[in-house]
Amino acid sequence: MGSKASRPQVTPPSKAWGKTKLLMGEGKVVEWFMYKGDVLQLVRRLAKHLIETGVAEGIVSGVSKEGKVSLHIARSAVEVDESPLDHVLLHGYRGLESTVRAARERKKEKLAVLVKPCEARAIVELAKRRQVDLNLAFIIGFDCPGIRANSDAGDELKEAMSAAPSGELLRDACRRCEVHAPPHADVYISLLASPEILLVGAKTEKGTRVVESLRKDGVLSDRPPQELLLGREKKLKLLDEKGRETLREEEGKLLSTPNNERLSWFMGQLNSCTRCSACIRACPLCFCKDCVLIAERKKYSPSLFLVTRMLHMADACVCCGKCDEVCPKSIPLSYMFYHLGRRFTSRHSYLSGVDFSKPPRIV
Ligand code: SF4
Numbered sequence: 001m002g003s004k005a006s007r008p009q010v011t012p013p014s015k016a017w018g019k020t021k022l023l024m025g026e027g028k029v030v031e032w033f034m035y036k037g038d039v040l041q042l043v044r045r046l047a048k049h050l051i052e053t054g055v056a057e058g059i060v061s062g063v064s065k066e067g068k069v070s071l072h073i074a075r076s077a078v079e080v081d082e083s084p085l086d087h088v089l090l091h092g093y094r095g096l097e098s099t100v101r102a103a104r105e106r107k108k109e110k111l112a113v114l115v116k117p118c119e120a121r122a123i124v125e126l127a128k129r130r131q132v133d134l135n136l137a138f139i140i141g142f143d144c145p146g147i148r149a150n151s152d153a154g155d156e157l158k159e160a161m162s163a164a165p166s167g168e169l170l171r172d173a174c175r176r177c178e179v180h181a182p183p184h185a186d187v188y189i190s191l192l193a194s195p196e197i198l199l200v201g202a203k204t205e206k207g208t209r210v211v212e213s214l215r216k217d218g219v220l221s222d223r224p225p226q227e228l229l230l231g232r233e234k235k236l237k238l239l240d241e242k243g244r245e246t247l248r249e250e251e252g253k254l255l256s257t258p259n260n261e262r263l264s265w266f267m268g269q270l271n272s273c274t275r276c277s278a279c280i281r282a283c284p285l286c287f288c289k290d291c292v293l294i295a296e297r298k299k300y301s302p303s304l305f306l307v308t309r310m311l312h313m314a315d316a317c318v319c320c321g322k323c324d325e326v327c328p329k330s331i332p333l334s335y336m337f338y339h340l341g342r343r344f345t346s347r348h349s350y351l352s353g354v355d356f357s358k359p360p361r362i363v
């Protein structure tokens with residue numbers, strides 16, 4: 001590593017993480033309503049409504065076979081009832097092929113997807129890169145307090161969606177998550193304010209039509225009391241701030257480590273990569289059909305392979321952690337990719353996946 005004088009200027013952590021602001025979605029939900037019941041029941045009802053009314057041809061879900069869940073699109077009420085949508089709600093599309101990949105590759109189909117905020121951010125980045133047609137996709141977004149590191153742990157859905165798993169149980173990428181509400185969705189669902197009362201709102205025109213119709217059918221009840229909405233806002237603020245605090249701490253620790261130690265740790269991680277490309281296939285933002293890194297991976301050294309990928313992702317990584325989950329070498333990929341990305345994007349006042357009006361900074 002170069003001398004101190006030649007090192008690139010470091011953005012103070014407080015500037016990078018201090019005042020991240022959502023530039024869209026904030027306070028723009030048209031109206032909130034309440035649903036007093038089971039979240040899975042509501043999601044199934046909503047999915048069936050979308051299919052029956054032709055708003056969507058299907059909902060991206062999974063099928064369970066011998067304990068494994070793989071991608072499936074539920075296209076009828078029966079299939080919706082049989083789909084393990086609770087798995088998707090608990091873990092995101094972990095264990096399935098990426099939701100956004102499915103929406104992207106079936107560009108001509110009207111599909112509904114259930115997304116956590118990091119997945120909604122990925123969809124925003126993909127839409128900006130013309131990889132997802134938002135006119136066709138129907139996005140059902142959920143506030144997310146964070147998910148468990150152990151995907152096999154049985155969780156009560158409503159508890160898992162209303163409070164973060166404690167301490168060590170929280171997934172690594174979720175510790176540094178700074179966006180716990182979907183920046184974009186057609187319909188929003190939140191259990192943050194109360195595990196017993198679901199808040200349901202819409203922002204887009206098609207989302208508003210769906211919510212209105214569910215209200216007319218008596219599925220959704222009246223507007224929630226103000227304290228529930230304030231309770232949600234307060235929780236979101238705390239969760240976002242906690243994520244930024246983790247980012248600040250991690251960055252502070254990294255920058256206070258002597259250069260030679262930092263470099264040797266970094267190179268150790270890079271060199272342990274087997275170039276299996278599982279992280280590329282799992283990443284919702286890796287959308288090139290003919291990925292040169294996959295095709296020619298054996299021509300790259302492990303470090304060049306990973307550094308090239310990191311540079312490609314510098315303005316796009318949304319810290320979803322899907323790469324962490326598949327890496328056979330347990331390389332802390334979301335930690336490395338997101339920190340590198342945020343150091344780059346904070347210089348451009350850019351936060352990936354939250355603002356349609358800001359074009360990508362690299363492609
Ligand atoms: S990174 Fe974790 S906490 Fe953040 S939205 Fe995704 S799953 Fe939820």
Ligand code: SF4
Binds near residue numbers: 282283286334
């Ligand atoms: S690099 Fe990893 S953390 Fe970043 S978007 Fe891709 S899969 Fe998610």
Ligand code: SF4
Binds near residue numbers: 278279327331
């Ligand atoms: S999943 Fe891990 S080992 Fe495989 S290519 Fe990605 S970083 Fe390398």
